[in-house]
Amino acid sequence: MLEFAQAEHTDRETLFVEVILPLAIAKNYTYRVPYELNDSVAIGKRAVVQFGKSKLYTAIIAGIGKQAPEKYEAKYLVEILDDKPVVTHEQLHFWYWLADYYMCNVGEVMSAALPSALKLASETKIMLNKDFPVDRSTLHDKEFLIVEALDIQPELTVSDIVKLLGQKQVMPILKLLFEKNVINISEEVSERYKPRKRTFITLNPFYNDPDNRRELFGILEKKAPKQADAVLAYIKLSRQQKTISKNELIEESGAGAASIKTLIEKEVFIPEEKNVSRLYFEEEEAINNFELSEQQQEALKSVSDQFAEKDVVLLHGVTSSGKTQIYIRLIEEMIQTGRQVLYLLPEIALTTHIIERLRVYFGANIGVYHSRFNDNERVEVWQKVLNNEYKVVLGARSSVFLPFNDLGLIIVDEEHETSYKQFDPAPRYNARDAAIFLANMHGGKVLLGSATPSFESYYNARTHKYGFTELSERFGGVEMPLVEIVSIAEETKKKTIQSHFTSVLIADIQQALANKEQVILFQNRRGYAPVLMCKMCAYTPKCINCDVSLTFHKSSGKLHCHYCGYKEDSPTICPACGSTHLEYKGFGTEKVEDELSLILPDARIARMDLDTTRSRNSLQTILNNLEEKKIDILVGTQMVAKGLDFADVTVIGIINADSLLKFPDYRANERSFQMLAQVSGRAGRRGKQGKVVIQTYDPGHRVIKQVIENDYKDLYFTEMTERKSFKYPPFYRLINLDIKHKDPEVLYHQAIYLAKELRKHFGDERVIGPQAPLVSRIRNFYIQSILLKFEKDAISINKAKTVIRDTITQFQTTKLSKGSIVQPDVDPY
């Protein structure tokens, strides 16, 4: 990779640098260093270079050499932006590894890794930073000129500024302006992270004194009994919990918001706005009660012990078992040794106040890195990590790209979360896997934590590649929910089932509603009915692009394709035979919602799926309504399974578990299991016993049994190693490809050709497809993936990559295709 060694040099020599450009190009380019910059060049610094006819880019110096290139005349680099490298040698190593592993260009990795403010290019947009009004008299002439121009035209590109100043060297000026907070650089219009605020109430310490308090009551009881109630309620609540929100107080006391407001004005109550989260309640409790239980202590010790031998340990802890507390102890230990810690969380979890809590705990040592932070903030974190000012970084997947010097520990929380994998632009990396490589590079350790570990991590743990530790009890005496399996077949026979709801489920829902508790119903299909079928000729409308049956949506009255979004009007007569006997088969969330409202007309029912949450704030609104108890029953798809914790949800109903159980491949089965376990884990909190009702035609199904017994640890493993009846046995790897073409015919031929090539190299049994699985994966004019069978050491994924790479290159030269080929992506599962 780094072909040039760092050169010893004097002023007189001509130096050449090899730079990484933030573009999807296959190789690095060499530039000539002007004499006066000889002393400034260093690996990891940013250089501004002209690439192509007129474009300027910020590149990273990846190597320095003295040899002039033979085949071409190297251009001079324009300028060096940094005094000190902004990218470390380790990072460069990491970039190259990532590019190789995920089959993309280093430039693409660079693009993903650097905050955009560090990547000034000619088309980069410059704006005034409105948050920081700056005293303009302190600006130099040229800076002033830029600021004035921005007054007239709020958005300028770097090229505009080049024209404005009549000079090529503008980057250093812009860099300075950025550092002075005068300008913003290319801030994406993405939604800014808005923490959710809630008002908390504390009693003025003045009234902690018994005499003062008595006096207060004396006055209030006569003049304002409602206010007296509020104060009493506060005192009552303060015995049970540490923090009291305004809403809780209103509810407990029966006094109105006005009374509380008056008390605040009288300075009896002191309000405080705090960021709160609706997600991950367990974290709050975890950090408030900081005594490790016996089981936690054992788990902590077990993790530490295993780190002596293993680089990675999987911590499997059921929902609410208090994994966070173990993380905190480990972080503390690591900081004491002076090494850095990276705490990875899935995107959504980061909006929580776990950040706040950890700040309290670790002070200014902790940094947060988040895609919804703006660029100024991101660059700030970058610099502080580089300067070793942050010992702990809490971040989403992109924080694996931060310039760590000495990473001792990476915690990957909710290790199974798919949001760790980046899908859309290359590099299509999984931060969990990248983290393992990263830690390894630094000689650090990785702790993977999850209540429902991913298949592959479980496998690695069971084969002793990873260490393994378990937390099987909920923390703080919270009971596991009761799980009841109800046979749909039996209730149908006894005629006790109404629509899709068994008598057991209805009874539980009614009980919950009577107790003013809430219910979540899970149905893993959106829309009204997934299939429309002609009763006469069995015709079903299919998507013109994707060849899957179209789902009927009652809300739009149309048939939708859930793969590509194609829509058409729902026919009233069969297009094939003209019959009017069309039948909706199966059911989705829309139908569940519809029919439940007939059975329970008084219940307030809401639906949460992709259709109801598409618009900007709708998800927020639904969650708020649920929390404020404006919703009694929430019907939803997988969305309801993810991290939603509400104290008053006591009943979870799984309308039809079978839709989760009959998937043909292990990976889908893994997901079903996780889904069931995650949904079930939501029932009951804070002293309330939860209940899970699973409706199924197949009560004896293994997966269901495992859920009841909470014994899924063996499930994965047995599925992987023993069961032969699965269509795709273990050790198959899904290799994600990204071959694009507008003509599905061409794609089809490419798919077949690719499979043929792979067969030639790996033998018939190892390659699945192309006909069934591979071709069915052609969607939206992409070949998305191919399945390969990997038996332990039999073939390396690298060989497969090489073959795929070669074959795909051939596509461009053979008559097979005129299509453009996008970088393939190997999914390391």
Next chain:
DNA sequence: AGCACGCCGACT
């Protein structure tokens, strides 16, 4: 990623 070059269809 941009951008130029070049080869084919539909227009003032």
Next chain:
DNA sequence: GTCGGCGTGCTC
């Protein structure tokens, strides 16, 4: 006869 579509190839 040209304008403009995008397929292809190159950028140090």
